[in-house]
Amino acid sequence: xxxxxxxxxxxxxxxxxxxxxxxxxxxxxxxxxxxxxxxxxxxxxxxxxxxxxxxxxxxxxxxxxxxxxxxxxxxxxxxxxxxxxxxxxxxxxxxxxxxxxxxxxxxxxxxxxxxxxxxxxxxxxxxxxxxxxxxxxxxxxxxxxxxxxxxxxxxxxxxxxxxxxxxxxxx
Numbered sequence: 599x600x601x602x603x604x605x606x607x608x609x610x611x612x613x614x615x616x617x618x619x620x621x622x623x624x625x626x627x628x629x630x631x632x633x634x635x636x637x638x639x640x641x642x643x644x645x646x647x648x649x650x651x652x653x654x655x656x657x658x659x660x661x662x663x664x665x666x667x668x669x670x671x672x673x674x675x676x677x678x679x680x681x682x683x684x685x686x687x688x689x690x691x692x693x694x695x696x697x698x699x700x701x702x703x704x705x706x707x708x709x710x711x712x713x714x715x716x717x718x719x720x721x722x723x724x725x726x727x728x729x730x731x732x733x734x735x736x737x738x739x740x741x742x743x744x745x746x747x748x749x750x751x752x753x754x755x756x757x758x759x760x761x762x763x764x765x766x767x768x769x
Contacts, residue, residue: 599668601660601694601725607635609642614750614768619643621752621769623717630721631655639750640721649718654707657723661694686739697739704729708757727753734760 609615622643630640632651640648663671663679671679682689686697704726711718720726724747732742734755746766747753754763 599660599663599666599671599691601657601664601723602633603665604634607638607642608749609638611750615642617769618750618752622719626717626719627715628719628721629655629711631657631723631726633657633723636721636723640719643719643721646719649714652707654703655720655722655726658697658700658725659691659695661691663691663694683743684740686743700725701729701732701739705733708733712758730755730757731762731765733757734762736760 619642624646627647627649628640628643629649630636630651632653633656636655637651668679678689678691682691688696688698690696690699704722707726708720708730711720720730727747728742728745731737731745731753732739734757735742748766748768750768752767752769753765754767755761756763
């Protein structure tokens with residue numbers, strides 16, 4: 599469970615990074631989470647206008663579950679961790695944040711970006727990406743969680759009007 603733990607990014611696949619950079623709109627400004635793995639990935643996209651890092655695009659805060667394997671937590675608190683993943687909403691890890699808290703901060707950050715530029719590249723983590731999809735597709739949290747988001751993939755959407763163009767695309 600890695601959320602706010604500030605681990606480095608694995609950017610060894612330079613060919614994938616080059617394809618990703620070439621796929622993205624060259625004039626679009628880039629904003630990222632303030633965690634090192636997102637900042638380094640944004641930096642690897644090449645010379646683009648950078649917006650200040652935004653902690654609102656961080657991954658979910660797993661609190662006392664942070665850096666621990668799922669099986670270890672499940673052995674300790676099976677009902678709590680199952681409820682957290684199977685019914686995302688107001689249930690939070692001890693000392694962490696709920697899905698509702700993550701979507702609230704992510705949606706507020708997306709609202710702040712509206713109208714700033716025709717296209718904006720947001721380098722974020724699974725949670726904020728899925729939160730944006732939940733809003734754009736008007737999904738339940740459970741349906742949003744069904745999406746797969748790989749590292750260095752592109753999910754493209756607009757919020758006004760809500761429309762999803764691609765999910766987990768690997769250029």
